Amino acid sequence: MKLPDSLVDTLHAVFGKEGCSTNEAKRLAYAYDNSRRNALPDAVVFAQEHPQIESLVRVCREHRVPVVARGRGTNTTGATVPVDGGVVVSFERMNRIVRIDPENRYAIVEPGVLNGDLQIALRPHGFFWPPDPTSSPWCSIGGNLACNSAGPRTVKYGSPRENTLGLRAVAGTGEGFRCGTYTSKGATGYDLTRLLIGSEGTLALITEATLKLTPKPTGLRTLRATYRDVSSAAHAVARIMAQPVTPCALEFIDDVALKLARDHGGDSVPVAGAMLMIEVDGEPETLPSAVEAVSRAARGDGLDELRVAQTAEETQALWSARKALSPAQRTISPNKINEDVVVPVSRLPELVDGIRLLSKKHDVLIVTFGHAGNGNLHVNLLPRDEAERERAHVCLAEVFALVISLHGTLSGEHGIGLVKREFMPLALQPSTLNLMHNVKAAFDPDGILNPGKLLP
Template identity: 90%
Template sequence: MPVPASLLDTLHAAFGDSACSTRDAERIAYAYDNSRRNALPDAVVFAQDHAQIEALIHACREHRVPVIARGRGTNTTGATVPVEGGVVVSFERMNRILSIDPDNRFAVVEPGVLNGDLQRALAPHGFFWPPDPTSSPWCSIGGNLACNSAGPRTVKYGSPRENTLGLRAVAGTGESFRCGTYTSKGATGYDLTRLLIGSEGTLALITEATLKLTPKPSSLRTLRATYRDVSSAAHAVARIMAQPVTPCALEFIDDVALKLAHDHGGGDVPLAGAMLMIEVDGEPETLPSAVDAVSLAAHGEGLEELRVAQTAEETQALWSARKALSPAQRTISPNKINEDVVVPVSHLPELVNGIRELSRKHDVLIVTFGHAGNGNLHVNLLPRDDAERERAHACLAEVFALVISLQGTLSGEHGIGLVKREFMPLALEPATLNLMRDVKAAFDPDGILNPGKLLP
């Protein structure tokens, strides 16, 4: 049903006419995200401060109208698609870095700050915020927190959950609260900060985040190892992660992905059974021994070549395959199904071999790459027509079943959203899901925050 006129009057008063719209242009622009799913909201508002979020949730709760928080729409699981209509609240104008405190190693930001803008602001202070998704030039901190989105550096430095000290938020009741600390240690009650991170806007809307900063290492070395087959590369990942030096990036790319990238990106991309991109960071005096330790672990059955970049230009050339992957996939399938799954690192060989078997069984092209140091792989199914799309969805269910059988989980950083809801009972037992529903009811008793997402 359409938004009541009295609610629209309240929203216009709270946000101003220029930041509250029911026009088709805005409704269409905020109806979809990078999942390519879409559903029209009834209205769109553009938040600029915390008080507006309080007013929004109070008003929408009174009228039982859904509220869907949105950053920049880079999510791939449909987490920001307003499937039940309602009001989309965009945080793109709440984009201030409120403070940077190098002495205490934290920064306070609004949710609309872009990840890349924050990293640039931190660089002169000698710090960075470890989460660095591939979409960092365009994705917002609020979106990173909503889905616990991380990126390659997670293997060494952790995800948003490990790098966020505290939050300010508004629950589905309209009540404001703060959680967490300004300190790196704290044991005062339940950890609501970590609970909200990854909750996809279903419990509360985050209006401010206190982020834990990390000193930027002064040196970095990039290595590229090619292998005879995916199994050899997967076993090398397990060896690398079993020794004391933790790389700051450890990326896996299978042979199908390499061929796509080679055809799209040219001669800098090697053709091999599989490839690992490895980065090691640290101080100049310790870096050589760290590189030696990682190199030793990378050697083993199936290794074809190990290259260490000596210059920035060589580093860029070594990364060319990884950078060419996304545009290469789009040339094959505009309807690609992009999933990220996680298994314990020692089970990676079984995962990559199992995915290869499922690709053959269902006759669907699958490209596999990702953050192998965490056991987090992006499984990209590339259907090219309706028949392949149907087979791809059947294949996907078996991919998830394989992951769960290997003690894995459905998502490492993309979240659940709309796309993976139906598979949640595969990953979590009924008692666990019931507890999650109880938590949802405590924060959002009327179910107005991002309905139709995450919980089945």
């Protein structure tokens, strides 16, 4: 659509000449995300302060023009693709760390701050923010909050929902508000903070976050366990998570993934039926007993080898298989379908076995790895031609059905976006979806915030 001249004039007035663009080349750069889907917005604006967002939403609501929030575009579900055109608001220039308060264990940041930059800034204070997606060097805090993106450390320290105290945001009415607390406890009304986290910009645009910080442990030990087959490894995960010492990372890699990584990364990647990467953190004097407790649980039927790294170089070598996976998959399939399903940890063996059967049934290569300590596996379908792509989409529907049958859910950290919208009725009852639509209407009565995402 062509935006009304009065709207464009207002955008230029609010964001300035350098903060608003209707140039096609600039709009193309904000038309896609890591899902490889794209749709051209009608304008792009670059926010620098909260009042600008209030003005933007008010004027877009007046003209019924969509507003799509965007961090750094690392999302894999199409959540930031402006499918109905409108205005993309980039938060990349709204990237200030407002305050670090070690005494009260929180940091106040703007949404454009990169996850990795925040971790570096917290290091001298002896703290970290637990969410650590693989894309942490270039993904933004706002994007982490929008999709509840987490990473390996979630198994011990929780996701953004457990590590965010409060938010400042702007609803679809153009009204700014603050929710949450500056304290670690609070029981004052509805928990709008946790509601907004994971809502993918469909309820409000986050302009500031108060993040709960965690003291950084001084010791870390890395273990690698290889198994005869994927079922043995999956059962080991259940044993590890059933004993008192919680690892700070527990990653699962299946045999197909290991073969790919070995082809790409060389002999440092072991030959095995499956592998677990395990990390345990804490104070140095407590680590030996923690390592022993986790090692006991890792041992069992099907274990081939259990190695404990003694040096930083050994740790890096043990992680080599996991690091080689992404480039290895890209060499096989540029049309990779990357899903992140979750099941209760005790059901992981059934999920892993079920995925293997579906891979054979549909003759589609599937690579499975991920954050097994949470029951969160990345299921990567790797179609190599058009026929395989068609089979892969049929297979994906059956993967989701399997996950739901195991009392699991569609996403652990990637979100729903465009890709999984059609499967939401599989995961949620009609009455639940109806309540979600009502919540959406309360925050965004005219439906201008990121339309076409998350809710079917």
